Amino acid sequence: MILTQSLVNGVIRGGELALLAIGLTMIYGILKFANFSHTEFATIGAYLAFMLTTTLRINIFFSAPIAVMLTGLVAVIVDKLTFKKLRQAGSVSLMVLSIGLSICFRSSIQSIWGAQIRGYPIDIFRGMEFLGIRITPIQIIILIVAPVCMLLFHLLLIKTRIGKAMRATSDNLILAQASGINTDGVIMWVWFIGASFAAIGGILIGLETQLRPNMGFAILLPVFATAILGGIGSVYGAMMGGMILGIVENIGISFDFGILINIVGISRPGGIFISPSYKPAISFAILIIILLVRPGGIFGKRGDR
C-alpha cells in the first residue's frame, strides 16, 4: 500500500520533472549547450502567475496560461538580447552566460517578491483517499495537465511544419539551414515552447507546494539528471527520464532495506530506511547506474559520446 502511494507520488513528481526537462533537452539538442538558467523560467512563470492572481485578482485558471505565455516571451527576449549574441562563441561561453543569467533571475525575483515563502490564494483541501492512496485535487490536476502537455507537444513535433523543422534543426543545424529552413525562427520557437513548459511545471509545483525564489534552482540538478538519463537532446527521453526518476526517488525512500539485510542474517527492528533528506541523491545513484550501462542515456542516439 505504501508502495502504491509512492508510485502515485512518483508519477506526479515525474510529470513535473519531465515538463522542466523538455525545454532543457531541446535547447541542448539545437544549440548544444547546457542551459543552467532553464529552471529559473519555472520560477518566473510561478511568480508571474502569483502576481496576476494576487494583484490583478485574476482566477488562477486564467492567470496560469497568461503567465505561461509571458514566460515564453521573456525567454525569447532573453535569447535575443544575450544568447543570440554569443551563439558563435562556443558552448562554454553560453553555459557561463546561462549561470550568470540564472543568478540574475533569482536575485531579481527575490528583490521584487522577497525571500519569504508565498502561496497561491487557493483553498486548502483534505486529500481524498481511495484504494489506500491519498491524493489531493491539485495532484489530480497535475496528473491530467502533465500528460496532456506532453501529448500536445508530441503532436506538434510529428504533425506540424514547425515540429518537422525543429526535428530537422535538432538533427543537423547546418544541413537544415542549407535546406532552406529558417533556423532562427525555429530557435525562437524552441525557446518559447521550452520556457512555457518550464513555466507550466513551475506553476504546478507552486500549486502543489509553495513559492520560493530558489524553487527553480532547487530542482535544477534533478532536471539535469532527467535530461541526461533520457539521453540529452531527446524529448521522449526527457519524458521517460522524468517518470523513472520520480518513481525511483519516491519508492527509494519508502522501501525497507531491512529485507535485503535480513537475507545476510542481520535483522534490525523497525527496518532500515533511507532518510528523506537523501531523496535527490537517489536520482543520481540511478543516473550513474544507467549511464554505466547505456552511456548515451536511454533514448540517446547511437554513436553519441
Place this chain on the structure above:
Amino acid sequence: MKTIYVVCLVVVVAFLTFLITFWQKGKVEVKVEPVKIAAIFPLTGGSAAEGQDEKMGAEVAMDEINAAGGIFGRRLEIIFEDDELRPAAGTDAAHKVIDVNKVPVIVGTFSSGVTLPVAEYAQQQGVVVINPASTSPKLREVGDYLFSVMGLDDLMGKELAKFAWERGHRKAAVLVPNNPFGIGVQENVSKTFKDMGGTITDSVAYEMGKIDYRAELGRVFGKKPQALLYTAYGEESKIITKQAYELGYKAEWFGAYLTMCTSVSLPEAVEGHLGLEPGYFGPQAENFRKLFMKKHGREPATSFSAYAYDAVWLAALSIGKAGLDRKAIKDAMPIVATHYRGATGDVTFDKDGQRANQDYSKLKYTRGKVEPYK
C-alpha cells in the same frame, strides 16, 4: 573655455563642502551621539514573522528606555540587521555591526544555527551577545560573552515528552529541523519519552528551506504513531502542517515553541495542536503587553517579542552600570540580571551565562489562536 568650466566646478564644490561642514558642525554642537547597539533578527525568510516580532519587542524597550532619559543622558539607538534565518547572512551582519558600527552589544538572533556562528565571532572579538530566542544546548559552550535570556532545550524536550505522556500517548514520532536547535530538541524529547517507557516510532530531522515535506511526513506517520512531537520554523511549519492536513494524517500534534509553529500556519491545518511555550509570567508582562499594543496596535504574535524586550533592557542596564567598555559590560551582565525583573520573569543567569530558570506554559491552538491548555 574648458578651463573656465573647471574653475567654476572647483568653486562650486568648494562652496558646497564649506556649507556642508559648517551645517554639520552646527548640528553636532546641539546633538549628543546616541549609544548604539545592534540587533540581528530573521526579518525575512523562513521565520520572518518571529523575527519581526522580536524587532517590535526590542523597539518597545528602546522607546521605554529613551522616554526614561536614555543611558547616562544619551539616547539608545538599535541598528537592526537581517539574518534571513541563514548562518552566512547572520555572520555577515555580525561582521558589519562589529567591524563597521563598533557596537559593544549585539542582541540576537533567533535560530540556534545562526546564533552559534554569530556568538562565536563576537566571542573572538570580545563583544557581548544577548540571545533572546535560541535554545540549543550547544550555546552553553560558546564562551563568557554569550548570555541567553531564554532557557535552553534540555528542559523543553523533557517537558514536551511529559506532556504527550500525560495525554496518554505511548507511541510517538519526532519531527524537527536539521540544525543545532532541532537536534537538541530531538535528543531530549526522545530520551525522556523512552525513559518513561514510551516508543519512538520514527524520528526525522527535516532539511530546512524546502517547499515540499511530504516524504518526511510519510516517514513520520508511516508506523501510525499516536502523537507527533515536533518543532518547525514558521514558514516551514506552514508547509508541513498544510501538507499533513491535505494528506489526512491522524495523530495528536505536540509543538515545542507552539507560537513559532503556528505563527503563519493556516488555522484549519493546526487546529487542535497542543504545545509548550516559554511563558512570560513576570509582573512586568502586563506592562509590556500594554506598551506593545500602544506602539504596534496589536498583541504580540509570539512570546519572542517579550524575550527581545528583556534582552534590550539588560543591554541598556549593563551599559548604564559599566559604561561602554566591552569587558566591563560582560562583567556587569550577571549582576544586572540578578536584580532585573523583566517581562519574562526572573532572568538570573547560571554560571555559563544561560538563564537558570524557565517556566513553560501548556497551550492549545483553537479557532485561530493559542489559548492556555486546561
